[in-house]
Amino acid sequence: MAPETNLQPVSTSSAPRTRLDIKRSESDVPLTPPQDVEVFEANDLSVYYGAFRAVRNVNMTVCERQITAFIGPSGCGKTTLLRCFNRMNDLVETARVEGKVLYHGVDLYHPDVNPVEVRRRIGMVFQKPNPFPKSIYDNIAFGPKVAGIKGDMDEIVERSLRRAALWDEVKDRLKTSAMGLSGGQQQRLCIARALAVDPEVILMDEPCSALDPIATGRIEDLMEEIKSEYTIIIVTHNMQQAARVSDMCAFFTAEVNETSDTRTGVLVEYDRTEKMFSNPSDERTENYVTGRFG
Amino acid sequence: MLLLGALSITLLLLVTLLYSVLTEGWGILSTRLGDFLTGRLAISPARAGISQGLRGTFFIGVFVVLIAFPLGIGAAIYLEEYAPRSRFTRLIDVNIRNLAGVPSVVYGLLGFAIFVRALRSITGPEANGATVISAGLTLAILVLPIVIITSAEAIRAVPDNLREAGFGVGATRWEVVRSHVLPYAGPGILTGTVLSLARALGEAAPLILVGATTGFLTEGDRYTLASLQERFTAMPIVIYTWAGRPQPGFRSATAAAIVVLLVVVLLANTVAILLRNKYEKRR
Numbered sequence: 001m002a003p004e005t006n007l008q009p010v011s012t013s014s015a016p017r018t019r020l021d022i023k024r025s026e027s028d029v030p031l032t033p034p035q036d037v038e039v040f041e042a043n044d045l046s047v048y049y050g051a052f053r054a055v056r057n058v059n060m061t062v063c064e065r066q067i068t069a070f071i072g073p074s075g076c077g078k079t080t081l082l083r084c085f086n087r088m089n090d091l092v093e094t095a096r097v098e099g100k101v102l103y104h105g106v107d108l109y110h111p112d113v114n115p116v117e118v119r120r121r122i123g124m125v126f127q128k129p130n131p132f133p134k135s136i137y138d139n140i141a142f143g144p145k146v147a148g149i150k151g152d153m154d155e156i157v158e159r160s161l162r163r164a165a166l167w168d169e170v171k172d173r174l175k176t177s178a179m180g181l182s183g184g185q186q187q188r189l190c191i192a193r194a195l196a197v198d199p200e201v202i203l204m205d206e207p208c209s210a211l212d213p214i215a216t217g218r219i220e221d222l223m224e225e226i227k228s229e230y231t232i233i234i235v236t237h238n239m240q241q242a243a244r245v246s247d248m249c250a251f252f253t254a255e256v257n258e259t260s261d262t263r264t265g266v267l268v269e270y271d272r273t274e275k276m277f278s279n280p281s282d283e284r285t286e287n288y289v290t291g292r293f294g
Numbered sequence: 295m296l297l298l299g300a301l302s303i304t305l306l307l308l309v310t311l312l313y314s315v316l317t318e319g320w321g322i323l324s325t326r327l328g329d330f331l332t333g334r335l336a337i338s339p340a341r342a343g344i345s346q347g348l349r350g351t352f353f354i355g356v357f358v359v360l361i362a363f364p365l366g367i368g369a370a371i372y373l374e375e376y377a378p379r380s381r382f383t384r385l386i387d388v389n390i391r392n393l394a395g396v397p398s399v400v401y402g403l404l405g406f407a408i409f410v411r412a413l414r415s416i417t418g419p420e421a422n423g424a425t426v427i428s429a430g431l432t433l434a435i436l437v438l439p440i441v442i443i444t445s446a447e448a449i450r451a452v453p454d455n456l457r458e459a460g461f462g463v464g465a466t467r468w469e470v471v472r473s474h475v476l477p478y479a480g481p482g483i484l485t486g487t488v489l490s491l492a493r494a495l496g497e498a499a500p501l502i503l504v505g506a507t508t509g510f511l512t513e514g515d516r517y518t519l520a521s522l523q524e525r526f527t528a529m530p531i532v533i534y535t536w537a538g539r540p541q542p543g544f545r546s547a548t549a550a551a552i553v554v555l556l557v558v559v560l561l562a563n564t565v566a567i568l569l570r571n572k573y574e575k576r577r
Contacts, residue, residue, distance in 0.1 A: 091461060093379055120464030130455040132474055142473060143463030190459070197463055 037064035038104075039201060039231045040085055045099035047080050047089065054080045055265040057099070060250060067223060067232045069246035069273065071239060072288070076252040077265020078235045079127075082203050084108075085233065086122035087115040120147055122201040123194035128210050129186035131178035131193070136161075136170050139178045139189055143197040156196055164192035165222050184215025191222065195230075202226075204234040208241065220245050239289060242273065249276040251285045315556075319549030330550060335532070339543025342536075344551050349517060350426050350506065350528030351495055351558065357430025358437060358494045363487050365434075366441025370483075373442070374449040375471050387446075394439035402503030405432025410504050418523035424505025426526035432500050437490040444486020448479040481570040488566030492559045498530035506531040529555045 040062040047055045055077035062068050062085075070078040080089065087108060089095040101108045108118055120143075132139050140157045149156070157174065161167040166188045170181070178189055187207055194202055204223075208216040223232055223245050236242050242249055250270040254263040269282045280286045322330055333343020377383045409417050409428035418425035452475050460470035476483075506527050529551065536548040 086462075088458065088461065091458070116461075116464055116466050119461055123464075124458075124462040126455060126458060126462070128455060130453075130459040132456065132459060133478065142460070142465070146463070146465045146469045146473075193459075193463060 039064050041102040043100040048096045050094040052262055053264050058267045060270050064231050065227060066247040067227050067245050068248045069242035070235045070250050071242045072252035075263050076254040078252050079205050082205055082235050085203055086119050086124055090115050120197055121199055123199035125190050125194055125204045125207045127206040129183055129190055131186050131189050133179055135175045136178045137174040139193050140196045147197050160192040160196040163195050164188045166192055184211050201231045206235050243277050246273045249273040253284055315549045315552050318546050319553050321546050322550040339541050339547045342547050344532055346527050347529040347532035350526045353426045354430045354433050354528055355495055358434050358491050362434040362438050362441050366438050367445045369442045370445035370449055374446050390439050390442050394443055398436055398497050399499045401432055401436040402500030405500055405504045421525045425523050427522050428504045429501055432504050433494040437494045440490040441487050445483045448482025452478045481573050484566055484570050488562055492562055495559055498534050501528055501531050
């Protein structure tokens with residue numbers, strides 16, 4: 001499937017459509033290398049949980065068909081920030097966002113934007129593999145079904161599983177429970193499930209932290225493979241992983257607030273991955289990537 | 295040792311109770327069971343049967359299933375999945391818990407005031423409102439808080455990452471609830487609701503207040519819609535009145551009726567357990 005089709009709104013659903021039908025003129029795409037197309041832009045973004053500020057003043061852009069890694073010590077707001085990009089934080093009642101997240105220039109937190117539609121375009125893979133306690137087939141089919149995607153469901157399921165490099169392992173037991181798969185298979189199933197609704201972006205929140213090195217390697221290969229079609233943002237604690245898979249890398253750290261003994265995440269440095277790991281501009285980044293801190 | 299003792303005493307009491315009821319009622323259960331189940335209330339213990347009581351209990355169960363279950367599960371879904379976590383929601387939550395502890399007599403009075411008196415024209419003008427409709431509605435309200443609490447607890451036990459998975463592929467809240475939360479919470483909800491059904495079937499006090507009778511109940515064993523508006527009785531009331539009769543023959547009739555009610559309640563619980571096991575396997 002050509003990547004361009006991902007940009008068209010999925011128009012078959014009955015859900016009220018808002019302004020996410022991205023107006024990207026054709027002239028933007030052809031001759032510019034894909035790296036330069038901005039998908040996300042965070043403007044002075046801060047996230048609060050109640051009165052507590054978890055992340056402050058993040059400014060960054062994420063480009064199309066690249067893998068962008070968020071690294072940094074625990075509690076520095078990487079996951080919180082990631083969840084702003086598909087409005088997953090809406091599910092936390094006390095969470096509040098200040099500043100802007102633009103998705104192809106559309107403010108994701110604009111009142112007219114339907115968060116359900118946002119999550120359909122911007123898929124997510126979670127830290128712990130969380131397949132539905134249903135059959136492998138139903139796991140994949142659920143997303144397209146609620147998205148109102150018409151078409152041959154068997155074909156969608158097969159295509160998604162193939163893209164997630166899981167087809168050969170499960171093709172003979174599609175009707176059996178997904179809970180019977182190994183951890184690594186479950187996580188690839190979750191990736192297949194995310195791919196099934198044809199999103200443009202996939203957010204991955206430490207997708208390998210519960211997996212062994214072999215399963216991790218498989219997921220990383222898979223990311224390499226699908227990045228030609230998808231924009232990927234990955235949160236990881238594993239610096240080698242960030243160095244291996246990502247094109248761009250953002251380093252976050254936590255500032256301890258003097259008065260309240262709470263920690264607020266800040267973006268320290270954001271650059272090409274080679275530069276971040278070889279010649280970072282900020283001393284804190286260098287200390288972290290060389291293992292002196294963190 | 296103390297704990298084992300506590301368990302043994304409890305079991306001993308239950309076994310004694312069961313044993314005495316069984317031996318007392320065995321005479322009737324072994325000689326004229328069919329007669330007993332299909333016969334009507336009578337002056338003579340040798341001819342007395344419980345068909346009217348079974349019918350009343352059956353309809354009460356139907357009302358509870360049709361009214362308390364959907365209302366209670368719906369309310370629980372709203373409280374757990376939709377309502378904002380505000381002080382007001384907590385207040386409602388606490389109050390529902392309190393309602394579950396209100397004595398059943400109080401619900402009987404409520405049912406008397408609303409269904410028997412105020413809504414007489416609907417519940418049964420001929421019988422002055424003292425009908426199985428009033429009783430069913432009263433008991434449905436009685437168990438409603440229990441249904442809400444147990445369902446809410448089952449829903450709360452659904453892991454959040456399951457919800458996130460649903461939202462993550464672009465499902466709406468209702469789609470997540472219907473496709474993932476409810477199937478996962480189903481066995482728990484089922485157990486809670488059926489236990490509350492068992493409670494409703496065994497309640498006597500509210501039935502006395504809404505006017506269950508055992509006196510001159512000439513009809514009362516037809517299973518038709520029109521018969522809902524007639525005077526009625528139910529198993530707990532049959533047991534209650536028979537237990538107060540002086541004739542010695544009613545002792546064994548009471549015991550036999552108790553055994554039948556116990557079997558009905560046990561059957562309901564068994565069905566619940568079977569259904570739960572069936573659905574849990576599919577997880």
